[in-house]
Amino acid sequence: APDTASAGVEEWRHQRRLTKSALGHTPGSLLGLRQRRQRQEQEAPRTRTQRRVGPILLGCLAVPNVVLLSSAFLIWKGRNIDISDGDAMQASWASYAERPTARMMALMAGAVRVGTVALRARLAKDKDKKSELHKRAGQRAVKELVKLGPTYVKLGQIVSCRPDMVRDEYVEELKRLQDEVPSFSGARATRIIEEELGKPVSELFSKFSEKPLAAASLGQVHRAVTLEGKEIAIKVQRDKLKEMYDLDLAQFDKVAAMLDKFGIGIEGAKQGWTDIFKEAKVILYREIDYTAEAQNTIRFYNNFKDVKWVKVPKVIEELTTEHVLAMEYAPGIKISDLEKLDSTPGIDREQLSKRLAQSYLLQFCDHGFFNTDPHPGNLAVDTEYPGGRLVFYDFGQACELQQPQCDGILQVIQSIVDLDAPACVQAMEKLRAPKKGAAKT
DSSP states (O other): OHHHHHHHHHHHOOOOOOOHHHHHHHHHHHHHHHHHHHHHHHHHHHHHHHHHHHHHHHHHHHHHHHHHHHHHHHHHHHHHTTTTHHHHHHHHHHHHHHHHEEEEEHHHHHHHHHHHHHHHHHHHOSSSHHHHHHHHHHHHHHHHHHHHHHHHHHHHHHHHHHHTTTTTHHHHHGGGGGGGGOOOHHHHHHHHHHHHHHHOOHHHHHHHHOSSSSSSSSSSEEEEEEESSEEEEEEEETTHHHHHHHHHHHHHHHHHHHHHTTTTTOBBSOOOOHHHHHHHHHHHHHHTTTHHHHHHHHHHHHTTTOOOOOEEBBGGGOOOSSEEEEEOOOOOETTTOOHHHHHHHTTTTHHHHHHHHHHHHHHIIIIIEEESSSOOOOOOEESSSTOEEEEOOOOSSEEEEHHHHHHHHHHHHHHTTTTOOOHHHHHHOOOOOOOBTTTOO
């Protein structure tokens, strides 16, 4: 019996060992199980991270594609906008005042459209093909600037007067912005006039032409006849100019700050871009106040009233408000229309060039007050004086000089005529133009 009992115990123990071994609970197996569990716990976070990486990578790859597709859509859509429809463009410009993001996207898309053609022109090897592509890029630039609105049209006008900055093909195309900006309808102009002056047009004028004589970046000019029978020109400002200026100039502020941050400036100039642009903004905002322009025009008229070869239209103050400006009608030949000037009897271009230079010397050195926007759209010539009479328009941008500044400008001019470099440097210092510590040689 004892032997049988012992044999039974041994058999039980053997079966138990077999069972534990099958379940992996032997001492060696228990150690392996703990190690496997530790490895699994360490690898589990990695697995979860790996599972998150997939969507992140997909997102990173998708965003650029969405941006590219959106840009492509904007580029395609931009080609179908008719910039000759003045009322449609006016509505588009006004809508940008409330959609700064759309404004920025339109600017970026326009830059891509112009840049693509300009890049093709730069890479072209054939001279004629290169010139043709530059011309197409200039045409595209005109279209894009018009679509962006008055601020950018003004920028294009400035560049059109700077052949030292861009190629001739661009200059020729950008010149169109001086007097070929899309005009808005006569009905819109009539509404603005009636709102500003508080009376129907029929009670203000005996005759009013709804067809504009010319359209510019900030407004357009209509011909009219007063109740007394005097022929006048009515300048009507575009809608929501201030709101567009607020948006565009805020963006320009950021650009100016960035240029100053990276030290990109004008060599030798005392002011940074932020200071220069701050002063420019004051002038730009004054330009959209027609009462300020009227005062500038009256002052300019009084300064030149005794100069027979200069014509400045008289202001009709009782018909002038912040957004409407009435002046004497003074037609003329655009000063850059050389063919017409040469074919008109009584006009001498050489004499005109001398008079134009003399008129600015008077403004700088005698009057201490000058027109700061003398592009060809604001200058004309008539035959009311032998050799030709200069006609000045648009005094929205004007600047006043102090007497020391007038003296300094005169000294700069005199030193250049005398080829006296030291005297020129002294005159520049009198004007406080050079930076502190700038080289004098």
